Amino acid sequence: MHTCGNCGEFVSRDFVRVFGNEHNEVVGCPACMNMREVMQGEGAARRSQGVRWTRA
Template sequence: MSHCNHCDAFVSSDFVRVFGDHEGRVYACPSCSANAGISQVSAERRASSL
């Protein structure tokens, strides 16, 4: 089962495929980010976790 690495909420495999990184990690989801900004927030959180 997939989950958001930021808030630990469930995310579907389709969501991971679209918004996850190449290792299947998701850094933002509808539970912790506005729908319009998920891609941007995800990229920012991914960069800060490196």
């Protein structure tokens, strides 16, 4: 089962395939970011970059 690396919310295998990074990780999903951010690739940013998003 895939989960968001930021908020822990379930994400589908297809969501990870489309919006995840090369390590099959997602660090942002529609539960913790808006879809514009996800579609711009921010959901695939590496955790090692120290980036964490929260919804205001």
